[in-house]
Amino acid sequence: MVSLVGIAPWSPEIVLVAAALLVFLLDTVGVKRSELFAGLASGAAALALLFVVADAGFAPFALVRTVDPSAVDAAPAGGLYAFSSLGLLFQAIFLLTAFFVALASASRPSDEKGSAIFHGLLLIATTGMLFVAVAADLVFLVLAIEVTSIATYLMVGYTRRDPRSLEAAMKFYIIGALSTALSFFGVSLLYGAFHSTSLVALSGALGGTTQPTLALLGFGFLLVGLGFKVTAVPFHAWAVDVYDGAPTDVSAFLAGGSKKIGVFAFFLVFIGPIAFFDARGAHCLTACGSVYNFHPTLAVSLGVLAILTMTIGNLLALMQRSMKRMLAYSSISQAGYMLIGIAVGTAPALAGATLQVFAHVFMKAGAFLLVAGFATIGIGPLIDDYRGLGARRPKASVAFALMLLSLAGIPLTVGFVSKFILFSAAVQAQGFFLVLAIAGLLNSAVSVFYYARVLKVMFMDRAEPVPAPLPGPPVAGGSEPAVLAAGGFGYGRATAIALATIAIVVFGIYPQPLIAAFQSAAEHFVLTGA
């Protein structure tokens, strides 16, 4: 008989896959109701979130704890997977994104075509993301990334009738397949160099192998492959077209959730055992003082990648006229901030990068969900189409403004907290990392321009007497009852946006418990390397 104890740690994944199968089954037997699927998806994500938060050590939920506490943050043993506090935090972040997206999509038309595909794949993609957060083996890691990627290719193109989303799916697929091939090639070279695919085997990096050239090539290919996933700058061009062309709820999931698996993969591959252990498995922080005394080249190349990503993302965002493309470029520049944390590689920096990922769920995914909502009430895709929106839709406009201010890093928002932790970690690390902190601050200042421009258009500019009607769907959404509810967005979307806005403000004003939790998880990660 199979012991249930053995599969208990996988409860979140089991819940998600079961819900996904149920969605596909219901669709097959003819129950085609979008809000039912959305309810199933958001319910499953919420239940899985409960398990993950309990596993992460949140005391009030201790009853539903499924992972043995002694297995969390254990010393690296070289298995396929390992539970770490930081990984569990990432799981919670991923599930939160899936929950928001599923909740918001409950407001879409009940008889929408492909709704089951969207919600089922959302759950499958999230399952893959959860697997990434527990990976301790390169093949396991890349397979988990691939589960997410394949599901998201289909999500981008699920409407099938919209030429723009199909084109986005095609571009996403080609770039995704290319990055997968490069990642796998890198992993295969690392297997050749280290005779194992376990992340622990990478300890000591080039010092731990007899074939340093092979290992260097392997790390290089993996860097490029993962660079595509996090939209680091030479490999970023696909993201804008994909976020622009995809259905906006899917863009929210891609920008707020699935892109961030790349960040955690960076943590695992380039920070984990490599940075913290020498070739004999001794902990490096004691042996070599600072982590990046040990790997200066890696730190500098990641730092240059971070600066390029922030700067180019920001400069291109300045020039955009389309709201979704502006948000997409801002997403690229935000990936640059996260790369700062990876380049610095100390515990506070990792905590800062993780906080930034966390803040993104509310501000970036929230902003995309809100843009999707504005589209349903007939607001066009251009920034100029938001003219005078502050007077017409005050509540939604204030929520959008808060999300943009948080993205810009204005105090009293969660975006400020994450950037503050991140940049102060870079300052603490001294030397080259001061450059990163300064570049980050300058970029934050530049980014204020394009966020403020949207605020000006929304609140200061007067709406034109007759808004230019768009060809295609009817502009005013008054005829559909679902659209009339909750200020035109539908209750699901309105709830998701309200929750995200509240989170931005609450965590912005009272971030202490959040910071403490992220710091301690990052310190555990630094100590165990997994």
Place this chain on the structure above:
Amino acid sequence: MTSLPLADLLGLSAALLGIGLFGILTRRNFILLLIAVEISMNAAILNFVIFSAFLSGDAGVNGQAAAVVLVGLAATEVAVGLAIVLALNRQRGSINVAEASSLKL
């Protein structure tokens, strides 16, 4: 078994990767792109097999297992790619990637 030198075998897989990447960068027909993607995936799979042939014990078996898993993964990926090709062809009557350029503003 191991009569061929490792470097020659790795040269083969590197050549496969190069051919695949060249195809991805130059082909405009989606089907040919899929084939190019498949070739570059196979370079990685071949690498796993090559290295495992030079390793003994668990280390060697792990590489072969990874190779088998990757074959399955490559098939899944191509299945999704073909689904996208079908939808594209139905919508535009063409699978030329260069003609798909509506996403600009």
